[in-house]
Every structure is written in structure tokens, then in C-alpha cells.
Amino acid sequence: MSDNNFDLVVIGAGPGGYVAAIRAAQLGLSVACVEKRGSLGGTCLNIGCIPSKALLQSSHHYEMAAEEFAAHGIKTGKLGLDLPAMMARKDKVVEGLTKGVDLLFRKNKVTRVDGAATLIDAETVAVRGGDGREVETLKAENILIATGSESTPLKGVPIDEKRIVTSTGALALGKVPKRLIVIGAGIIGLEMGSVWRRLGAEVTVLEFLDRILPGMDAEIAKQTQRILARQGMKFRLAQRVTGAKATASGVTVTAEPVAGGEAETFKADIVLVAVGRRPHTEGLGLEKVGVETDAHGFVPVDSDFQTNIPGIFAIGDVIGGAMLAHKAEDEGVAVAETLAGEAAHVNYDAIPGVVYTWPEVAVVGQTEEQLKEAGTAYRVGKFPFTANSRARSNADTDGLVKVLADAGTDALLGVHIVGPSAGDLIQEAVVAMEFGGSAEDLARSSHGHPGLAEAVKEAALAVHGRPIHI
Numbered sequence: 522m523s524d525n526n527f528d529l530v531v532i533g534a535g536p537g538g539y540v541a542a543i544r545a546a547q548l549g550l551s552v553a554c555v556e557k558r559g560s561l562g563g564t565c566l567n568i569g570c571i572p573s574k575a576l577l578q579s580s581h582h583y584e585m586a587a588e589e590f591a592a593h594g595i596k597t598g599k600l601g602l603d604l605p606a607m608m609a610r611k612d613k614v615v616e617g618l619t620k621g622v623d624l625l626f627r628k629n630k631v632t633r634v635d636g637a638a639t640l641i642d643a644e645t646v647a648v649r650g651g652d653g654r655e656v657e658t659l660k661a662e663n664i665l666i667a668t669g670s671e672s673t674p675l676k677g678v679p680i681d682e683k684r685i686v687t688s689t690g691a692l693a694l695g696k697v698p699k700r701l702i703v704i705g706a707g708i709i710g711l712e713m714g715s716v717w718r719r720l721g722a723e724v725t726v727l728e729f730l731d732r733i734l735p736g737m738d739a740e741i742a743k744q745t746q747r748i749l750a751r752q753g754m755k756f757r758l759a760q761r762v763t764g765a766k767a768t769a770s771g772v773t774v775t776a777e778p779v780a781g782g783e784a785e786t787f788k789a790d791i792v793l794v795a796v797g798r799r800p801h802t803e804g805l806g807l808e809k810v811g812v813e814t815d816a817h818g819f820v821p822v823d824s825d826f827q828t829n830i831p832g833i834f835a836i837g838d839v840i841g842g843a844m845l846a847h848k849a850e851d852e853g854v855a856v857a858e859t860l861a862g863e864a865a866h867v868n869y870d871a872i873p874g875v876v877y878t879w880p881e882v883a884v885v886g887q888t889e890e891q892l893k894e895a896g897t898a899y900r901v902g903k904f905p906f907t908a909n910s911r912a913r914s915n916a917d918t919d920g921l922v923k924v925l926a927d928a929g930t931d932a933l934l935g936v937h938i939v940g941p942s943a944g945d946l947i948q949e950a951v952v953a954m955e956f957g958g959s960a961e962d963l964a965r966s967s968h969g970h971p972g973l974a975e976a977v978k979e980a981a982l983a984v985h986g987r988p989i990h991i
């Protein structure tokens with residue numbers, strides 16, 4: 522085998538691609554991973570999940586110090602914000618983790634290839650450097666497309682990443698804007714809106730729908746909106762943004778009510794466009810080798826993640842579905858294991874989703890609306906964090922746990938949480954659902970006291986009308 526011949530060439534080193542590469546290498550395949558960014562980890566590690574969580578944590582501490590410490594009997598001096606230091610910490614976290622992927626590649630003998638990959642045929646990948654010149658040709662038995670997604674632009678709202686920004690610009694603002702307008706009340710809008718509100722910005726969220734967090738359980742979304750509004754985030758729902766204009770003094774956003782009526786203008790220093798993401802396949806040469814894409818640009822795959830061209834696979838954001846790093850990882854592992862001759866499967870019914878606001882929002886399984894629409898007979902159990910002793914000790918009592926179980930079999934159908942550390946609490950529900958568990962299983966499992974997870978147990982008890990602490 523020549524140096525440039527591989528069992529698997531992975532295009533894209535995001536959470537889907539790099540995890541697939543490592544798993545395939547663990548299973549004995551020779552693997553190369555091509556990445557054009559210059560650092561590994563994809564959107565998630567470089568300009569997504571990780572830097573946003575670093576800023577969410579820093580801004581949470583800042584807000585705690587400003588608003589909560591006094592109630593705990595902690596006196597501080599005059600509170601100050603050192604934004605450059607906060608940003609530098611974030612950058613350091615990113616650097617550490619992206620370099621960590623490099624180490625993992627070396628440990629697992631995955632060949633890292635820097636450059637932009639183009640498919641030449643079903644077994645050949647050309648890699649070009651920044652100047653466009655071909656630096657390497659890789660021969661591959663199998664090719665995995667894991668090229669992720671990019672921000673969806675909004676007509677009439679030109680992104681300059683300075684005043685009108687995507688999440689990338691919102692993670693690197695040089696100063697706290699006085700007024701921030703967020704277009705889109707999805708995950709990015711609420712997370713980044715939270716960061717800048719905590720640091721002092723007046724944040725207004727303009728959303729097209731008449732609710733926030735579309736797709737999530739409506740009751741949980743409504744509670745979340747109420748809590749975030751109480752924190753000071755302003756919401757203008759059912760607004761169609763028609764344009765934005767940046768001038769030296771700021772940005773003017775124009776929106777009109779979806780139901781019709783007069784247009785309104787909103788003034789801001791910074792506008793964040795967070796209206797979704799679209800698959801990233803530019804320059805890949807999909808047309809050349811005949812890899813199909815659908816009307817939205819996603820790459821359709823079969824149950825083994827194989828595209829219409831044998832030997833070419835795709836995973837993650839580029840194939841659609843939930844645009845989540847962990848979903849891409851699970852798919853990457855499945856492809857690697859399938860190529861190694863193992864049986865692999867991704868259970869899409871038990872993939873959690875987490876919004877890292879504070880309180881966090883975390884969900885798994887079906888929403889109450891989906892159950893109603895499917896005509897499934899279900900039971901609901903709810904438990905508020907105000908009745909949880911640990912939440913009260915922590916002064917973190919906003920939110921609730923909602924458990925949905927099959928009315929006949931008691932099987933868990935969905936668990937929805939808005940509350941402190943919801944992103945960690947959801948995991949017991951994920952495991953329970955993965956094992957085909959019931960509300961009774963959750964309710965009868967011993968939960969450490971005093972713990973936030975007891976709220977999950979109590980909500981499961983409430984499915985059968987027997988919670989103890991409410």
C-alpha cells in the first residue's frame with residue numbers, strides 16, 4: 522500500500538469526522554482525515570459549541586457575582602468586566618481542545634491532511650492548499666463526507682461579521698454592545714443572546730414564529746421564554762425581518778408582523794443572525810462524481826450512511842436531521858464500525874438536545890405535541906424545581922421536569938427539562954430510554970439526596986400520581 526492509499530478518507534475534522542476517523546483507526550483501518558480550517562475539531566470546537574460554552578460559563582459567573590453573591594453572604598469589591606481576558610480564556614480553551622484532537626490523531630495513527638478536499642472519482646480525493654494548488658492526491662477504498670454546515674444567510678441582512686454577525690462574530694465581539702438584536706429564537710440566538718445580556722447588553726430577540734425553540738415541547742419552550750424574559754431578554758414573536766442596514770452609528774433592522782400590519786424598525790449596535798444552518802458542500806465536487814443532494818443541499822444516505830455512490834458515505838449536519846455534534850459522532854462511529862464489518866445502529870429516538878442557557882433546557886424523545894398528533898395514549902408527570910431541596914439550597918429553582926410515558930406500557934416516550942444542569946440531568950432519561958425503560962424504572966431507581974436529579978425521579982413518580990414532595 523502506498524503512503525497515499527487509505528481504507529478510509531474522511532473529509533472534515535468536526536465531531537463527526539474526527540470521531541469516525543479515530544474509531545475506524547481503532548478498528549484497524551488505515552485512515553486519513555482532510556481538514557481545510559488549519560485546526561481540527563470543526564465548527565463545534567473552533568467557532569461553535571466550545572467557545573460558546575466558555576463564554577456562557579464566564580458570563581454566568583459574572584452575573585452570579587453581580588446578582589447572586591450578596592444573597593449568599595459574599596461581599597465583593599466593585600465588580601468589573603475584563604472582556605479581553607474573558608475572550609482570551611475562551612481562545613485558550615479552544616486551542617487546548619483542538620490540539621487535543623491532534624494528539625488523539627497521532628495516538629491512533631490517523632493521518633492528518635491539511636487542505637480542501639475535492640472528489641475526483643469514487644476512490645480519489647484531491648487536496649488543495651490555501652492558494653488553490655493541489656498538494657496531494659489520496660486514494661481511498663471508502664470516502665466519508667463530514668463537512669458539516671454553515672450559517673443560513675437572511676435576505677436583506679448582509680453579514681459583515683462586525684455589526685451584522687453570525688455566531689462566529691458574536692463569539693468575538695470587541696466590546697459589549699449596548700443594544701443587541703438577535704434574529705431567530707433558536708438555540709444559537711438564545712445562547713449567544715444570554716451571553717451578551719449577562720454582560721450588560723439590552724437584548725431583543727426577533728422571531729418569525731409565535732414561539733421560541735421550535736420543535737421543542739411547547740410547554741417547556743413557554744416556561745423557558747418566561748424565565749429568560751424575567752432575566753431581561755426581550756422577545757418579539759411573529760415578526761418577519763425584512764432587512765437590516767448598517768451605518769456608522771449602528772444597525773437598523775426592519776421587521777413586519779407575520780400576520781400583516783405596519784413594519785417596525787429596531788435600532789441596535791450589533792445584530793446577530795441565527796436563523797438556522799445549511800449543509801456545507803461547496804467545492805467538494807459532488808456533482809462531478811454524481812453524489813446526489815436534495816432540494817435543500819443535504820446529502821441523502823441509506824441506513825448505512827452510504828450515499829447513492831457506493832463507497833461514498835456521509836454523516837452529520839450535511840445529511841440533515843438534528844444538527845448536533847453528538848448525533849454526528851454517533852453516526853461517525855456507526856460508519857466506522859460498519860466498514861470494519863460490525864453491526865452498527867443509531868437510535869434517533871434517544872438523542873438528547875440541550876440549550877445551554879441558564880437554566881438549561883434539555884430534551885429527549887417525543888414532545889407532547891408529537892404524541893397528540895400521532896394519537897398515542899400517554900401520561901404526563903411533572904415536577905417543579907421549586908420543590909427540589911438541592912435546587913432550593915442552590916437558589917436555582919426556576920423550571921420543571923416533564924416526563925411523558927406510554928399510557929399502556931409505561932415506556933418512556935419523552936423527557937423534557939428546563940432547569941439547573943438540565944443538560945446533565947437528561948442523561949439518565951437517555952440511558953433509561955436506550956434500555957427501553959419505563960417511568961416506573963426511573964421512579965424506582967435510587968437517586969442521591971439532596972440532588973437535582975431527584976426532580977427527575979419525582980416527575981416519573983408523578984406519572985403515576987404519587988410524587989412525594991409536592
Ligand code: NAD
Pocket residue numbers: 570675704705706707708709710712727728729730733734735760761762794795796797798843844845846874875876877
Ligand atoms: P435554529 O433552527 O435552532 O433556530 C432558528 C430560529 O430562527 C427558528 O426559531 C426560526 O423560526 C427562526 N427564523 C427563521 N427565519 C427567520 C426570520 N426570517 N426572521 C426571524 N426568525 C427566523 O437555528 P440556530 O439557532 O441558528 O442554530 C443552528 C443549528 O445549530 C441548530 O440546528 C442547532 O441545533 C445547532 N446548535 C446546537 C447547539 C446546542 O446543541 N447547544 C448550539 C448552537 C447551535
